[in-house]
Amino acid sequence: MTRKALLIGAQTHGLSGVLNDVGAMEQALTPRGFDVQRLVTPYATRAGILDAYEKLAADADADDALVVYYSGHGGRLRSPDGRDLQFIVPDDYADSDEDDFRGITDVELSVLLATLTERTPNVTVIFDCCHAAHMSRQPDRRVKALLRNAPARWRPTYESVEQQVRKLVADGLPIDRRPLIGNPHAVRVVACSPSGSSWETVNRDGVEMGLLTDALSRALRETDGLRISWAALVDAIRREVQTFVASQRPEVEGPSGRQLFETDEADALDGLPVAVDGPDRIRLLGAPLLGVRTGDEFAIMRGDATSSQDGSAMGTAVVTHLLPAAAAAQLRLTPPGQAVPSDARAYRTSAAPPALAVRLPSEHPVTAELVESIVRRPMLRPAEQDVETTVEVTVDEQGGLAVRDEAGPLHLPYRPNAAGxxxxxxxxxxxxxxxxxxxxxxxxxxxxxQSVRTEWGRVRDGRETPLASSGELLFAQADERIFFRVTNEGDRDVFVSLVDIGVSYRITLLTHSDPSGVRLEPGASYTYGWNEDRNELTGVAVSWPDGIDMSAPRPETVLVLVSDGPVDVSSLQRPGVRAGGRSATTRSGLARLLAQIATGATREVGPAPADQVRYAVQPIDFMLSPTPPPTAERAVFLVDERPARPIRLLSPRGASAGKLAVRIAELVVHRNRALGSADIRVDAVVLTGGSGGQPVYRAETMRFSNVRDGDRLPMDNVLIYHGPAEDFLDIAVWVSRDTTGSLALSSLLEERLTDPVVHGAVAEVAGLAMSAPHAAxxxxxxxxxxxLVNTAYELLTGVVGPSVGLYRTSLLAQEQFGIGRHVRHPQDFSFTFCVDEVA
Structure with a gap:
């Protein structure tokens, strides 16, 4: 048997940690006996990846262990009816065109995976990328998905890529080799769900890496030699990743009960090896990676025991503190004085609640009191110096105490006394x-x-607009209303509970009238937001809690808990930050977990009874902004490449590129039918955040006579903007018929600067930039x-008649403001513009 790993890294479109990802995986896999082949930028092209994948399959034998790893961007296209088409982004993705899509689709990847598993059943695939482009205000985090589905020369659509996939099938792509429901022979580790985001950032060692890869490579190194399952390992990885980003949830699919890189099954928490440190002290090797916490209790068994239930325990051990790759435990032998054999193993019998690490002020009169109070809470612990944490207690200039998370302070300061x-x-x-x-x-x-489908979305005038399960942005305003719908598509009853975790960390049971879950028969649906009195979908309002800082949008989560039996979740409800628990005992594993979260008590661990409730958790993560939504644009463009609103509004502010020059390099009029005139004008508006966030704009007008079909307009790299750029660079271009005596767009806009709407918009930004919260x-x-764009469109329509919106985009600082050459092909036109950094 041989072990082979193909490690692919495409460091494109602003990513900077991909090569470090590949290096970390190589360091983790080589000690496990893998022969590693690296395929990284600039050689990770579409053809290069496909060739390497196919060669790996061709050279494989039946008893080989194979790993395929990819780090880079992911992409996702959606059809109007909600179908998904996902793809990874090779180095040459930007060279795609309508006849040659350079992404590698999920259809092709599943066929390649089927080819591998036909040669050997021992296959592991790992994807550290995402397929939904979301944004974070943390400037050191980059999402591993394209911010816009637009390569340099061509914009793919679901229909265009699906057509190319059909062509591949017609040319011989063996699509029928794919399993209908997942590949039963391959373990698939993914950084997040299809609608979720994965991130790269600087890790604890100061190295730029993907969060999944950092946690996975560490876990593989630290568990070498331990018998654990993929399910247990990914559970530990998920906890580590969510220390940085709560909404990124790595998952494992396929035969997750397998031992790492083997086909044999392993228990989720098999017995841990024991190392003796003294007569009453031991270490449990690999414990931290398996979710072991301070306070967990273990039964110590001889090596020939099969579990902790056969009555042959030598004694017990309680974990006192965690080490980097082990847990230190206090040992109590029965009877005392026995020698612990070298093959002894520890089996967990009870689990302590998860503890949140909190950074405390180092020098403050009440720090000791804070520490004393925190250590009495089983779900809290003071953060050690090298422990990552997103929650801290801060002190203001007057000595007041406040709790702060990544988004900012959560409340006004309390006085530094016992009550505070x-x-x-x-x-x-x-x-x-x-x-x-x-x-x-x-x-x-x-x-x-059971198969359960979850939907949610906005409600306006009784009409629903579906939203993705992660990354959406809502506004805490009176007309913002949402709904949630759960449909039982299986053949047995299920019980559904909706639990909201609000921006103030308030926990609310939305289905409070059914504390043990809404019972759904096969085919039945439950809609939260349906008005029974009016017999229509009205939705429920979203709101911003009083006293919560309004400087930035905050995350909110709705958990859809689905089980095949009733589980009382009412004990979870808690008020939010500002201002308390009840225990429950049942043999349902879900109920024990929920009771532990509600009370902080330990819970027993042991084999699941035959009738134990099975359950699934479907999270819906979104951001809630305390502000009204921005003004909508009414102008329509042939090509509109602006990133989604959440990406624009949640992107970090303050990034500057110095001075930029924006030029229209080329414009070809293939057919002049839309204008019906030989004399045309091209108008452009460029807008940026400017200095201190105050918007800066420039408008240009270019005129051309006797334009015929196929004419290339003599643009001569005309300059449409030169100046500073901050946060974003907005561009709008129109083509219109020219009329004698019509004013240039800049003059038209100058005349309207006194208009209350236009003047008010600019003045609002100027005033807010100095003092208002970032969100506003x-x-x-x-x-x-x-x-500005609406006004420009109205002015052009008023003086020259109907105009063709040619092109619209918003280039962000995270994209280096789109520096480079951009070629687009709107209907009846070819359009090229350039963004250059200048001294």
Missing amino acids: VGAVVANLQRIAQATALRRLSGDPSRPLR VAVALMGAGAV
């Missing part, structure tokens, strides 16, 4: 409970067999851009 400390610690406890609940996932050893500034900037 009590309030701070109570808030921390609520955050710990909400954090633990956000990390809840299904039991991979007992998956729910971002909304105002987008609104000012919309007002």
Whole structure:
């Protein structure tokens, strides 16, 4: 038997940690006996990846262990009816055109995987990429998905790529070799769900890497020699990743009960090896990676025992603290004085609640009181110096205490006295409970067999607009209303509960009238937001809690808990940060987990009874903004490549590229039918955040006479903007018939600067930039851009008649403001523009 690994890294479109990802995986796999082949930028092209994949399959033998790993961008295209087409982004993706799509689709990847598993059943594939482009305000985090589905020369659509896939099938792609429901022979580790995001950032060692790869490579190195399952390993990886980004949830698909890189099954938490440190001290090797926590209890067994249930325990051990790759435990032998054999193993019998690490002020009169109060809470612990944490207690200039997370302060400061400390610690406890609940996932050893479909979306005038399960942006305004719908598509009853984790970490049972879950028969649906009195879908309002800082949007999560039996989740409900628990005992694993989150008590661990409830957890993550939504644009363009609104509004502010020059390099009029005139004008508006967030814009008009079909207009790289760029660079271009005596767009806009709407939009941004929260500034900037473009369109229509919106985009700082040459092909036109950095 040989072990082979193909490690692919396409470091494109702004990513900078991909090559480090590949290096880390090589260091993790080589000690496990893998022969590693690297395929990285600039050689990770479509053809290069396909050739390497096919060669790996051709050279494989039946008893080989194979690994395929990919780090880079992912892409996702959706059809109007909601179907998905996902793809990875090779080095030459930007060379795609309508006849040659250079992405590698999920259809092709599944066929390649089927080819591998036909040669050997021992296959592991790992994808550190995502297929939904979401954004974070943390400037050091980059999403591993394209911010826009637009390569340099051509914009793919679901229909165009699907057509190319059909052509591949017609040319011989053996699509019928794919399993209908997943590949039963391949373990598939993915960074997130299809609608989720994966991220790269600087890790604890100061190295730029993907969060999944960093956690996975560390876990593989630290568990070398241990017998654990993929399900257990990915559960540990998920906890590590969610320390940085709560909404990224790595998953494992396929035969997840397998031992790592083997086909044999391993228990989710098999017995841990024991190392003796003294007469009453031992180490449990690999424990931290398997979810072991301080306070967990273990039964110590001889090596020939099969479990902790056969009555032959030598004694017990309680974990006192965690080491990098082991857990230190206090040992109590029965009877005392026995020698612990070298093959002894430890089996967990009870589990302590997860503890939230909290950074505390190092020098403050009440720090000792904070520590004393926190250590009495089982779900809290003071953060050690090298422990990553997103929650801290801060001190203001007057000595006041406040709890702060990544988005900012959560409340006004409390006085630094006993009452203030009590309030701070109570808030921390609520955050710990909400954090633990956000990390809840299904039991991979007992998956729910029923098929349940979850939908959610906006409601306007009784009409619903579907939304993705991750990355959407909502606004806490009166007319923002949402719904959630769960449909049982299986053949047995299920019980559904909806639990909301709000922006203040408040935990609310939305299905409170059915505390044990809404019972759904096969084919039945439940819609939260349906008005029974009016017999229509009205949705429910979203709101921003009083007293919560309004400087930035905050995450909110709705968990859809689905089980095949009733489970009372009412004990979870908790008020949000500002201002308390009840225990429950049942042999349902889900109920024990929920009760532990609610009370902080330990829970027993052991074999699941035959009738134990099976359950699944489907999270819906979105961002909620405290501001009104920005003004909408009314102008329509043949090509509109602006990133989605959440990406624009949630992108970090303040990034500057110095001075940029934007030029229209070329414009070809293939057919002049839309204008019906030989004399045309081209108008352009460029808008950027400018200095201090105050918008700066420039408008240009170019005129051309006697234009015929096929004419290349003498643009001569005409300059349409030269100046500073900050945060974003908006571009709008129109083509119109020219009329005698019509004013240039710049003059038209100058005449309208006194218009209350236009003047108000610009003045609003100027005022907000100095003092308002970031969220309000971002909304105002987008609104000012919309007002400017709307005004320009109205002015052009008024003086020259109907205009053709040729091109619209918004280039972000994360994309280096699109520096480079861009070729587009709107209907009846060919259009090229350039963005250059200048001194």
